[in-house]
Structures are given as C-alpha cells and as structure tokens.
Amino acid sequence: MKRGKIVIGALSGDLSLIASKVLLEFHAEYPQVQIQLFSIDDAVEKVKQYEIDLALTFMPKPDESFVHIPLYVDEFFLVLRMDHDLSEREAIEFHEIQDIPLILNPIGHCFRKLLEEACLSAGIVLQPIIESTDSKAILELVEEGIGATILSETLFLLENKGNLRAIKITNPSIIKEVSIVHHKQKYIGTAAKGFIEILMNFINNHKASTESHKETQLT
Secondary structure, three states, X not given: OOEEEEEEEXXXXXXXXXXXXXXXXXXXXXXXXXXXXXXXXXXXXXXXXXXXXXXXXXXXXXXXOEEEEEEEEEEEEEEEEOOOOOOOOOEEEHHHHHHOOEEEOOOOOHHHHHHHHHHHHHOOOOOOOEEOOOHHHHHHHHHXXXXXXXXXXXXXXXXXXXXXXXXXXXXXXXXXXXXXXXXXOOOOOHHHHHHHXXXXXXXXXXXXXXXXHXXXXXX
C-alpha cells in the first residue's frame, strides 16, 4: 500500500486551481497518501527552506539547489465579455490597457508583480476599479460586464463558459514558463513522483482537448 505525505505549494490563482483539479485522480491512485496543497506566492522559497516538497510556479531564476521540471509556456490575454466594445479586436497593445476598467489581483500578488514589471518597462500605471485574490470572483465580475481582466491562457481555457473573449496583448506580450520545482537535496518519493506524473498528464490531456477550440475562443 502506497503511504506517506506530500506538501505542495502552488502560486495563488490559476496554478493552485490546476493543482486542485488533479487531486481527485491523485487520491484515487494513492488513497493512503496524505496530501497538503497550499496556495502561496513564495512557493520556491518554501521549497528552499524544506517546508514543502513541490512548488508549482513560474520558472524561477537558475539555482543549483533546485530541480526544475518544465510543464508549459503560458501567455496572458486581455479577457472581456463577448459584447464588450473591444471584443472584435484581434490584438491590443499593452499601453492601451491603462484606459480600460480592469479587475485585477492586488499589489503584492504574484501575477500582479509580473504585470507591474511589464507596466514599468512600458512606462504606464494601471489603476484597477476592483482588486481581488479570487480568480473565480474576478471572472464572475467580468462576466457581469463590470470590467475586463488579464488572465493566463490556461485559466481562460479552463474556466471560459463561452461568454468571454481573450484578446492577444502585444508590445510587450506577457509570457511565462510554468514548472514544478523541488529541492535537489530532498528525497522525492513515489507519491510525489506520482503527483508530478498525474499533473503532467492532466496538462497534456487538457491541451489536446482544447486545441480544437482554442482558435475560436482566443480569436
């Protein structure tokens, strides 16, 4: 019987949502393994301090103490309702976003930090009308026509019910590589390896199932 315990940290937002979606399959495969999943913004630091086993995160800077397992490359899009004034646009330049009512994660959130870096390089300041750490709540507000948001392609494809549209952001585009990180000196047991395998299969299967719909939803 496979027993044990694994502790996983995932960046809050789409990565924690993705991790949570594989828990059912993982539990079916490893019913005797205790699993703890935390939505945290400092997952890599927690790995470094041996506080968690695995981190699901944006690819961090090179560090010889870590093992990095690349998962996929994610691009971020402007997401709005189908009946929004901008819904017919094929693409939008980054600087144009500052004129749109936005619903975003708050300052300090991992993705907002990423967005603020792009703002700094573009010389603009974003002033969202609503801030929330809850990705689903943000999407619900966008669905109600309150404003637009900036969302990863993966989360958009997972959560879009058909009433939202994603518009490509250019100059600059926002693209990040997502990976699993674990400490090189920490033993990774069968359960942790199993979680990694199930997660990678979920991502590959999800990409395959959505590929036929991607062009319709994203353009």
